[in-house]
Amino acid sequence: MSLSDSSSATSPEADGIYVREGTVEEVFSLIPHIPEFNGSYPREEYNLRLSHTPHLILLAEWRDHIRNEARNNEGSLAGFKVGYELQPGVFYSWMGGVHHRYRRMGVAAMLADRQEEWAIQAGYNTLRLKTWNRHKGMLCFSILxxxxxxxxxxxxxxxxxxxxxxxxxxxKHT
Structure with missing residues (x-):
């Protein structure tokens, strides 16, 4: 029940990083590479939270066209962001993370930017998230x-x- 125009659309955000919509299965292929998700929610919880409500699953891909590592125009998954409608007007940014290999490359900011743009276009006026006190980087990122x-x-x-x-x-006014 995603509200996008096209789930296969991609766009280059930075050198080699593309953001596109994805699936729960793709998110689960990335979770083992994100240390903070030790003991993460099971796949059933994702399906439960995302069923019957507007939602968005974003993936960031690294495509190294210079070294020709990307095959069939697909790259390595670098990060993800999952959110859903919490209540009318409020979009909940539920889960997100970046593969340890792609940290400090702006991937989280690209995913957050795209999620915010999408939420605005979908008519939401508030974005909400929850994090643990131990995740100081996420707290600082969010406040900034x-x-x-x-x-x-x-x-x-x-x-x-x-x-x-x-x-x-x-x-945003342009």
Whole structure:
């Protein structure tokens, strides 16, 4: 129930990185390469959350045309971002990560930019996410992208606290 025009559309975002829509199966092929997802949600949870609601699965691919590593115009999966409608007007950026080999290359920012653009075009006015207190990089990334802390869910260990962040979306004027 994705709201895109074309699930196979790709566009070059930076040297060799392409962002496109993908599938849960592709996300699961990438999860083993993301250390933070040790003990991640099972495939059934993805299917449950994404069924019967507008959603978006984005994949970033690395295509090395110079060294001809990409075969059949397909590249190596570099990262993903999965989100769905939480309630009318609010899009929940649920899961996302970048393969350890492609970190510090702007992949997370490219995926976040594309998700925000899509959410605005789909009529959402708010983007929400939740992260763990132990993921300081994600907290900093989110705050630098204009998210504000909405609430905190305490847990026995401070590292396990969940932090809910929210960002107002507005169309970009060109």
């Amino acid at each position: 992208r204009g998210f504000n802390i909405l609430s905190v869910e305490p847990y026995p260990r401070m590292d396990d606290y969940r932090i809910i962040l929210e960002k107002s979306l507005s169309p």
